[in-house]
Amino acid sequence: MSWPNRRNFLKSAAATGAAALAGKPQLARAQEAPRASAASAPSARAREAETGAPPAEVLTADRPGSDFMVDVLKRLGFEYVCSNPGSSFRGLHESIVNYGGNRDPEFITCCHEESSVAMAHGYAKIEGKPACVFAHGTVGLQHAAMALYNAYCDRAPVYVIIGNLVDAASRRPGVEWEHSVQDAGAMVRDFVKWDDLPASLPHFGESAVRAYKIAMTPPMMPVLLVADGDLQENPVAEAWPPIPKLTLARAPQGDSGSVAEAARLLVNAENPVLLAGRVARTPAGLKALIELAETLAAPVIDQGERMNFPSRHPLNLSSGRGLIAEADVIVGLELTDFWGTLHNYRDQLRRTSRRLTKPDTKLISITTGDLYLKSNYQDFERFQEVDLAMAADAEQTLPALTEAVKRLLTADRKRALEERGRKLAAAHQKALEAARVEASYGWDASPISTARLSMELWAQIKGKDWSLVSGAGGWPARLWEFDKHHQHIGSSGGAGVGYSAPASLGAALANRKYGRVSVTIQNDGDLMYAPGVLWTAAHHKIPLLSVMHNNRAYHQEVMHIQRMANRHQRGIENAGIGTTLLDPSIDFATVARGMGVYGAGPILEARDLGPAIRRALEVVEKGEPALIDVVTQPR
Amino acid sequence: MRFAILMGLAATAWGEAPDAENGRHLFARYGCYQCHQLEAQGAAATGPRLGPRPIPFANFTKYVRRPTGQMPPYTAKVVKDSELADIYAFLESLPAPPPVKDIPLLNQ
Ligand SMILES: Cc1ncc(C[n+]2csc(CCOP(=O)(O)OP(=O)(O)O)c2C)c(N)n1
Ligand SMILES: [Mg+2]
Numbered sequence: 001m002s003w004p005n006r007r008n009f010l011k012s013a014a015a016t017g018a019a020a021l022a023g024k025p026q027l028a029r030a031q032e033a034p035r036a037s038a039a040s041a042p043s044a045r046a047r048e049a050e051t052g053a054p055p056a057e058v059l060t061a062d063r064p065g066s067d068f069m070v071d072v073l074k075r076l077g078f079e080y081v082c083s084n085p086g087s088s089f090r091g092l093h094e095s096i097v098n099y100g101g102n103r104d105p106e107f108i109t110c111c112h113e114e115s116s117v118a119m120a121h122g123y124a125k126i127e128g129k130p131a132c133v134f135a136h137g138t139v140g141l142q143h144a145a146m147a148l149y150n151a152y153c154d155r156a157p158v159y160v161i162i163g164n165l166v167d168a169a170s171r172r173p174g175v176e177w178e179h180s181v182q183d184a185g186a187m188v189r190d191f192v193k194w195d196d197l198p199a200s201l202p203h204f205g206e207s208a209v210r211a212y213k214i215a216m217t218p219p220m221m222p223v224l225l226v227a228d229g230d231l232q233e234n235p236v237a238e239a240w241p242p243i244p245k246l247t248l249a250r251a252p253q254g255d256s257g258s259v260a261e262a263a264r265l266l267v268n269a270e271n272p273v274l275l276a277g278r279v280a281r282t283p284a285g286l287k288a289l290i291e292l293a294e295t296l297a298a299p300v301i302d303q304g305e306r307m308n309f310p311s312r313h314p315l316n317l318s319s320g321r322g323l324i325a326e327a328d329v330i331v332g333l334e335l336t337d338f339w340g341t342l343h344n345y346r347d348q349l350r351r352t353s354r355r356l357t358k359p360d361t362k363l364i365s366i367t368t369g370d371l372y373l374k375s376n377y378q379d380f381e382r383f384q385e386v387d388l389a390m391a392a393d394a395e396q397t398l399p400a401l402t403e404a405v406k407r408l409l410t411a412d413r414k415r416a417l418e419e420r421g422r423k424l425a426a427a428h429q430k431a432l433e434a435a436r437v438e439a440s441y442g443w444d445a446s447p448i449s450t451a452r453l454s455m456e457l458w459a460q461i462k463g464k465d466w467s468l469v470s471g472a473g474g475w476p477a478r479l480w481e482f483d484k485h486h487q488h489i490g491s492s493g494g495a496g497v498g499y500s501a502p503a504s505l506g507a508a509l510a511n512r513k514y515g516r517v518s519v520t521i522q523n524d525g526d527l528m529y530a531p532g533v534l535w536t537a538a539h540h541k542i543p544l545l546s547v548m549h550n551n552r553a554y555h556q557e558v559m560h561i562q563r564m565a566n567r568h569q570r571g572i573e574n575a576g577i578g579t580t581l582l583d584p585s586i587d588f589a590t591v592a593r594g595m596g597v598y599g600a601g602p603i604l605e606a607r608d609l610g611p612a613i614r615r616a617l618e619v620v621e622k623g624e625p626a627l628i629d630v631v632t633q634p635r
Numbered sequence: 636m637r638f639a640i641l642m643g644l645a646a647t648a649w650g651e652a653p654d655a656e657n658g659r660h661l662f663a664r665y666g667c668y669q670c671h672q673l674e675a676q677g678a679a680a681t682g683p684r685l686g687p688r689p690i691p692f693a694n695f696t697k698y699v700r701r702p703t704g705q706m707p708p709y710t711a712k713v714v715k716d717s718e719l720a721d722i723y724a725f726l727e728s729l730p731a732p733p734p735v736k737d738i739p740l741l742n743q
Contacts, residue, residue, distance in 0.1 A: 319679075347705055436741045440732040441684055442676030449676060455740040462743060474679065479741075555669070559681065562666040566707035572714070575666050634669055635678035 061235035066091035068201050068240050069161075069227060070100040072208045075243050078105040078132045078159070080123065080509065082116040084143075085109075086136020088163025088179055091232030093134065105132055108509070108540055110502075111532025113140045117147030117222075118499050119506030119533075120158045122469060125306075125489040126510035128282055130157040130215055137164050137179035141187050141224075146496045151222045152191035153336075153379045154305070154493025155278055155368075157215035158222040165229040166197070184226045190376040193221035197228070202241040204231065209244045217249045218281065218393045219368040251281075254366055254390035254397040261388055262331070262364050263404035267413060269329035269362075272298045276308040277335035277367075283485035285395035286310075289333070292402045295409070297421035299323055304472055305336065305490040310483040311472070312432075314425030319435070319478065324356045332365040333394040338384035349567055366390040366397050379494065435478040447631045448606045450549060451475045453521070456609045457547055460617055461517055469507035469544065470500055470520040474635075486516065497554075498529030501546075505537050508544035508625075517620060522546040522627075524581055524588070525554040531591055537625035538596030545620045546627040547613065548588050548601070551634045553580045558634070588629035601629030658725025661718050665709065675726055682706065686726030695723055 069092055073081070081096060083089075096107050110116040113135045120131035135144045141162050151158045165171050165180045181187070185195035194214045198204035204227070211223040254262075266272050274293055280286040289309050293300050299317040301324075302309045309316055317323055324330065324342060332338045342363075344354045357363075363386040370391035373380055390397060409417075439451035454475035468476060472488040482488060489507050492499035501522060508518035527533075527548075537544055553576070562575040576582070585602075592599030598619045600612050609630060616626035662668055662675065670682030677684030689695055696719050699709045709719075735741050 348707075433735075436735045438677065438679075438684065439741055440735050440738055442672060442674035443732055443738060445674045445676070447673065449672070449674075450678070452740075455743070459740055459743060478679070479743075558666075559669050562669055563707040565666075566709055566713070569710050569712045572665055572709070575669070633672045633674075633676075633678075635672060635681050 061233075063236045064091055064095065064233055065201050065204075065236055066095040066227075066232040067099045068236065069204060069208075069232065070095040071240065072205050072243050073105055073132060074100065076159075076208065076212050076246065077129070079127075080108050080120075081105040081132040081134055082108045082110050082119045082123075082506070083134035084111065084113050084116060084136065084140065086134075086140050086163060086179070087176070088137035088140075088165065088229055089134050089161065089227060089232065090163070091229070092161065092163065092227055095232075108536065110536055112530040113143035114147040114498060115502040115505075115530045115533045115536065117144045117151065117158055117160065118502035119509065119536075121147065121151040121154065121156050121499070122489060122503030122506030122508075123510045124151075124156045124158060124220075124506075125154075125503075126467070126469070126486055126507045130159040130212070131506065133158060133160045135160060135162045137162055138181045138184070138187075139179055141184060145188050145191075146494075147499065147502070148188050148222050149191045149377070150492045150494040150496045150499050152193075152377075152494070154490070155219045155221060155334075156493070157220040159212065159215055159225075160192075160222060161225045161227050163229055163232065164197075164226050167228075167230055170230060185224055188224060190374055191222070192224045193372070195224035195226070197226040198231065199228070201231065201236065205241055205243045209246050212246060213248060218251045218396075219372050220281075221372075251393035251396040252368065252371065252391070253400060254392035256400070258388060258390045259397065259400050259404050262366075262390070263401060263408055265329050265362050265364065265388070266296055266298070266331070266401075267405055267408040269298075269327075271323070271326045272296060272329040272331070273323050273327040274298050274300045275330060275332045275335055275338075275341055276300055276302045276306075277333060278305045278490070279308045279333045279394045279398075280306045280485060281393075281395050285398070286485050288395060288398035288402070292398050292405070294421075295402050295405050297417040297424065299424050299427075301341075302477075303335070303341070304477055304488075305334075305493075307472075307482060307485050307488050307490070308333075310481075311477060312481045312483070314428045315421070317424060317428055317431065319431050320427065321356070325358070327357065327361055329362045329364065330357065332363065332367070332384075332386070333398075334367050334369070335365070336369075336379070337381040338363075338365060338386070339382040342384065347563070362387045364388045364390075366392055366394045368393050432478075435475075439475065439479060442633065444606050445633060446604050446606065447551070447633050448604070448609060449633050450635060451479070452606050453547065453549065453609065453630055453632060455479060456606070457519060457521070457613055459610065460613045461519055464517045465515065467507065467511050467516045467518050468520065469504040469511070469518045470522070476521075486511065486514075497523075497526050500526040502530065502533045504546070505533055505542055505544055505625075508537075509540070509542050512543060512623075517545070517617070518543060519545040519547065519620075521549050524548060524550040524552060524586060527588070528581070528586070531595070534592055534595035534597045534625070534627070541623055542625055543620045543623050544625045545613075545616055546592075546625070548627065548629045549632050550586075550588060550602070550629055551632050552582050552585055553634065555579075555634045588627060592627040592629075598624065598626040599629070600627070601631075603628065603630045653720040653724035655721070655724040655728035658721035658723065658728075661714075661722050662725055665714060665718075665722075667722065670706070675729060687729040687731055689723060689726040692720075692723055695719070 116133045123131040196207040215223040293315045300309045302318045442449040468488045471491040504520035511518045558579040589599035589601045619626040675685040
């Protein structure tokens with residue numbers, strides 16, 4: 001059977017409603033031409049034969065292609081479509097809210113396409129599957145681009161559909177041309193894993209399922225589908241095409257030879273170190289890493305890109321970079337930057353680096369990064385030589401590695417490992433105590449220290465089922481007790497600022513149905529990129545407590561300008577120009593209230609913080625967002 | 636510097652003898668606070684704690700002039716020796732924090 005795309009739809013219209021089309025340009029927009037369906041056309045023709053009058057123009061359609069597209073999205077199990085509206089996908093939009101009943105997926109109104117994508121990014125890291133994003137042709141996709149780049153660098157699945165009108169002869173004059181593009185995917189092809197422009201509904205069904213599968217195969221990444229405007233809007237007379245079955249590909253596991261070799265090296269090592277990057281895609285990854293570490297009594301340095309390892313586990317030595325210098329075997333698990341982890345780098349006039357490891361240290365890598373690489377954007381970091389490389393998914397490979405290690409462990413070796421485990425546990429405890437002492441300096445300072453902010457927050461949430469829907473970096477990683485996979489979501493991936501506010505909201509949206517208390521420590525500069533996300537939080541009643549880390553600056557950049565000023569021996573007092581958010585200071589509580597979100601602050605005194613957090617949490621536990629503006633030390 | 640003042644710091648007069656109050660002001664004005672924080676309490680990713688009980692003064696000036704790590708250099712052209720002495724006096728004047736055992740939030 002052939003399915004009506006723009007061209008053959010018009011062909012069938014021409015054949016069945018020949019008289020109506022006579023004298024009209026062949027490629028008139030379907031909306032102007034009679035949208036004759038196969039069912040209605042013959043009666044129109046019969047009427048014309050009887051009366052000699054032209055048939056009444058068909059102005060309505062019962063089964064637009066976009067209804068089928070919504071069926072496909074439902075079949076794929078999407079809960080949400082995060083979107084800022086745009087006419088290039090008006091068909092899809094209307095089908096979601098009416099035909100689809102605005103449930104699974106439900107339309108989440110976003111105020112910026114970057115927010116739509118970043119929400120989907122945060123959602124994916126809690127839910128383990130993508131949310132859908134609709135974006136408007138050229139303009140929406142360009143806004144979405146940076147957030148797509150973050151998700152790409154962060155190996156997170158995001159599923160984007162944009163509207164576009166391929167057939168130039170069918171476009172409305174004016175703005176529909178500005179919003180149409182010949183090759184939409186080209187805008188973002190360097191940082192999505194796959195994109196397609198389906199030409200028919202069967203093609204849409206196949207590509208939609210393929211895109212989902214590709215996005216969810218490690219290394220996970222965003223995908224893009226272009227939904228042609230005619231394909232969305234043209235009515236369909238035939239039965240819907242079949243929707244292919246979705247079977248996700250199993251993540252690749254390291255080959256048995258390499259796993260055995262890695263196990264041998266690890267069992268014989270005196271000072272092995274496990275480096276964890278994006279290991280725990282799911283709670284199973286967290287469990288698998290605990291098992292390997294405990295079996296080997298090996299320390300884990302968790303780089304915090306996922307919730308890989310419990311923060312208070314005695315083998316967690318994430319602050320112990322000294323271990324790298326002592327190590328004889330190092331395993332890099334889904335690392336972004338193996339080289340950067342093994343080297344010290346000096347950002348002075350002459351840039352220098354120094355290798356931290358001993359010359360004979362054996363290096364093993366397990367990463368899907370070896371399976372998929374693009375050329376243009378340089379997120380793959382510097383090349384690191386290794387001794388054994390498994391092009392495989394770490395989470396999938398860890399159980400086999402642990403089994404292989406267990407098989408090689410003799411009773412003697414186990415005793416030696418127990419001794420090592422005790423030493424590491426003592427080092428872990430020492431690091432925790434040292435961190436507490438460091439946190440006590442500036443404890444009562446105003447602006448409030450980041451250590452104080454973190455501990456005031458944790459005190460209020462630790463007895464609940466909480467989720468820090470931002471990175472755990474800094475004080476939480478050092479001082480909070482993280483032991484569940486949903487307790488933090490890692491970082492942006494591409495360090496494209498503006499990620500945190502929407503991603504935390506997307507993660508909070510995913511957490512909502514589990515009744516978790518979502519909290520985030522929100523930077524001021526980051527929120528200012530697209531503060532409209534606050535309105536989205538209020539509108540959709542997404543419970544999220546945002547505690548501002550308001551240092552009234554793009555502080556990272558303050559430090560960079562200072563570095564340049566010092567180097568050039570001039571103007572060392574001017575680093576605040578262009579980098580601070582002062583004069584006026586932003587009153588985030590008022591901003592929040594203006595968007596319908598509970599807002600408190602600015603809070604300058606540490607003693608006021610605990611009570612403010614308690615009050616805001618009451619709001620959040622009633623199911624609404626809240627924001628507390630806390631004026632903080634820079635870091 | 637306006638932004639320093641707005642961060643809650645008061646400008647004070649310049650003095651010849653080491654002057655801790657002026658040192659606090661310079662610590663902010665010259666950007667030391669950016670990496671070492673306003674109470675010099677330090678931050679893991681940007682710069683270590685500097686006080687109270689700073690490293691000996693000779694080592695202190697030597698480090699500030701010619702850092703061996705990530706810290707950007709402050710030459711005599713931009714920070715006078717006397718100003719470093721004031722900053723040092725500020726670091727010395729910082730109060731010791733309460734013991735960790737007396738801070739319940741740090742014993743969770
Ligand atoms: C899209 C984007 N623009 C600019 C930058 C450069 N940049 C890096 S950190 C930063 C400051 C962010 O400010 P804030 O979120 O308040 O964090 P802070 O550094 O103050 O802790 C900027 C502008 C970036 N990384 N991404
Ligand atoms: Mg800031």
